[in-house]
Amino acid sequence: MTQRKRMMRVPAFPNNAKLFALAVVLALFLAPAPARADVTKTNVGGTDLQANVQLVEYETSCRTTESDSDLIQGIIMPRNPASVRSVYFYFPGNTSEDAAVHEGGSDPERVCNPNTDGKTQFCKIVNNNQQFAVVTFNRNDAHTNTDNWLDEASDIQCFLREARTKIQAYNMNPSELFVSGHSGGGKQVAWAVANGGVGFSKTIFWDACYGTQCSSTAPRDNAGQMYLYYRAGTDTQADAEKAKQENSLKTKLVETTLRHPAIPNGCFLDPSNNDLCGGRGEEKGELVVGTVEPPFPLGLVFDETQLIIQQPQPRITIPGLQFSDPEELRQLIVREPDGSVYIQIPFLGQYLAAVYQWAVAAAGIIAVLVLIFSGVQWMMPGNVITNILTKAGGERQEESQNKAKKRIAGALIGLVLAVGSYVILYSINPDLVEFKSLRIPYIIPKPLVETDEPVDSIPFSALPAGAPDPALLPTAADVCFPLTRDSLDPRRGISWNWGSHRDGSDSDACEADSDRCHAGIDIYSKFPGQVVAVADGIVKDIRHVSRCADGWGAEGAERPGDGIVIYHRSLGLTFNYAEVDEGTSRVQEGQEVRKGDILGVASYCGMLHFEVYQGEVDRFQTLNWCPPGGIDVTERHQCATQNYPRPDALANPNDVVRRLEGNFCR
Incomplete structure (x- = not known):
């Protein structure tokens, strides 16, 4: 009788436990209120x-x-x-x-x-x-x-x-x-x-x-x-x-x-x-450029990814799981501040999130069933289920009740862990419980160069002596590409036309109406067209060298361009940054410049004309590389391959620029 009275005093605890468990489960799975309509x-x-x-x-x-x-x-x-x-x-x-x-x-x-x-x-x-x-x-x-x-x-x-x-x-x-x-x-x-x-x-x-x-x-x-x-x-x-x-x-x-x-x-x-x-x-x-094209349009990325990305069809379906519609992939395309583009694919994260939700739901349901079953076994030792278990297991009722208590405690602990683990991990670091999208870099295509001339390059070994010593050529850590990353026109790229034909009609150094030889290479630009110093150096000369009307910044009117000559002591070379828009130069003769400094803008000609000289050159000598006797220049690199006399120290720029390619400082 004493034992029965002791047992009758304790049913409140398991009932409260069941109510607590049910409340937790309901709180977890009640649907949030619908969003307000527009x-x-x-x-x-x-x-x-x-x-x-x-x-x-x-x-x-x-x-x-x-x-x-x-x-x-x-x-x-x-x-x-x-x-x-x-x-x-x-x-x-x-x-x-x-x-x-x-x-x-x-x-x-x-x-x-x-x-x-x-x-x-x-x-x-x-x-x-x-x-x-x-x-x-x-x-x-x-x-x-x-x-x-x-x-x-x-x-x-x-x-x-x-x-x-x-x-x-x-x-x-x-x-x-x-x-x-x-x-x-x-x-x-x-x-x-x-x-x-x-x-x-x-x-x-x-x-x-x-x-x-x-x-x-x-x-x-x-x-x-x-x-x-x-x-x-x-x-x-x-x-x-x-x-x-x-x-x-x-x-x-x-x-x-x-x-x-x-x-x-x-x-x-x-x-x-x-x-x-x-x-x-x-x-x-004033705003100089009338129209600015935004960077590589994300719409093009969307058009391509829409063709190849489709909703997955999992072999094991999960009720209520809805994958993002590929039609909405435009929202998942992200451009970073450095210009790189990423596609965020959410499907795996969405699947794992659904698995997690159902796993927690299943744990909650199992815990509630265990609580109910064990509570009945504990509170009603004389019922049919308890008697069957007692007879089958040969257990005494008190032992059966003790096991029921342990199962209740285990169910509650398991339920708390299932729910509490999320809270604990979130408190440590919210990223630990976020099923993130796969972040896939999108490689922006660079079309083949389109120019009026064939694109090729002659290595030093194929040219006459007088080129810079390869051992003295810059390494990537020492230098910058002479245009900013967003100023290089990827469609046209670089024209490797050193030693090729160039009109000589505007030069008094060559014979009247004769051709002259191209003393540098042309690097095509686009907005904003910013020219940067390749390395530390000193400005030796600035002067007018060109007039152009066909560049993207000239707007159809003939406009003047300057050449900026800089001696870079660390390289032992002098570079001529030519066809820089007159009036945009940020440097002056005698000024020290640092690697990556903005020198000006190259837009009137739509390109930067770039020349390389050995050693220190005080004044540039662009216009006086002339074919002897007024010979017509009709072949690519004819002036170089035929070893026509060059201005002192003028060198082949190809290998130098090859070292600079892709090494943008801005």
Whole structure:
């Protein structure tokens, strides 16, 4: 009797354990609330929007610093979205309790702003200019924290990818993507260009060049054209001017008299129609290149990968598993800041995640069944199941109950481990529980060189004496390629035409109307066309050497070019960097230069003419390599193979440039 009373006092514990286990399982597998549907608004703050514009608000899944409450983003678009040709990604400045004074706030309704004058009234602008749409980033001005950002590369990529998906969903097919920011929003613009994985057509800083935000963005090839607006004498002027120096060709500088909060509104149309902020701006630095092609288009990667990547068909199917649609692979293509492109294949991670979820579910179900069975065995020792087990196993009831207790404890421990292991690993490092996509590098193709002349190269052994000593040739660690990585035209490459024909009509050194010999090789350029110093050296001479009208930067007008002669002591060689656009040179005679320094821009001729001389040469001698007696030069490398007299120290540049190929310092 005593034993029965002791046993009757303890059923509460296993019942609580079962309830706890069931609660854990239900909490794990209850479906999250569905995402809020997009909301289309034609009335904002009690004011009807104009007839041709609408505001669409959508719930974002991307993490921000205040992601628990910053869930609503917006797109201001025409009511006929198909008319959109240019989309702005807009990042507002800092917001505060005094947001109405600062700029009106950052939530989509305030950026739309159909009422307040002097601040962002983007709904009115879009209503009157149907070719535009604006994606707004909501920093949520209700927070006292004014640093609410997409502060990880994955966050900004998520925001841009999600917004582009919305753009496509509303039947917009823009030909241009602009990234823009006002005031403190310039920080997010710089971050988007550096880490967003998107090639922008235009990057716009509306009085936002604080710190080095603009100057650090200017050299990036995916920034496209840059438009920088500032008020004279403010904190943003210095870095705006520095950015113009960093990339003078593709940067427009505008000084405006507009008040700081009114600059985005007043200067919105300038990047498209050059209205200089509605007449309240003065151009301080013009945009030299009219059209900027974004870097290698991600659309081409999408077109190719869509053909070869298909949803997997696993032999063991898992209920509820849905692989990403290959149609959405555009969202999985990422460009790194260095220009490299990666395709993120999520299928394996998605499969493993489904296996994990079902494994945890199975563990939970098994644990609950064990708890139920063992609880019954413990609390009801006289029931049929217990009697059967007791008779079959020859066990006494007390031993059976003890085993039931152990099974309950084991089930609870197993359940806690199954669920708790995730929490523990996540606490140590969130990456340990993230099933990441396979990250596959995409090799950007380089087409075969297309030139009017055959491309070949004559090694030193096939040429007459007088070439540089191979033992003195530079190693990769010592030198840079003479163009920046994004300035070399991969389509045309390098023309190895040393010693070939060159028109001599502009030279007094050769006989009248005779040919002359090509003293260097031609390295074809594309925007931005930046020429860099191969190594440390001293500038020996700068002078006019050419006039061209057929280069990508000449725009059909004949324009002058200079030659910059630099002696590189460490190499024992002098290089002539010729056909550099007049007026773009950043060096002067007698100046010391460092390896990788920007020398100028080569765009008027569409190429850099590059010559090599042995030793130190004070003045270049480009124009006086003449065939004897006015002989016609009709064969490739004829002047070299026939050993026509050359200017002193002029050397074959082929092997030197071979050593430089691919060794970009910028």
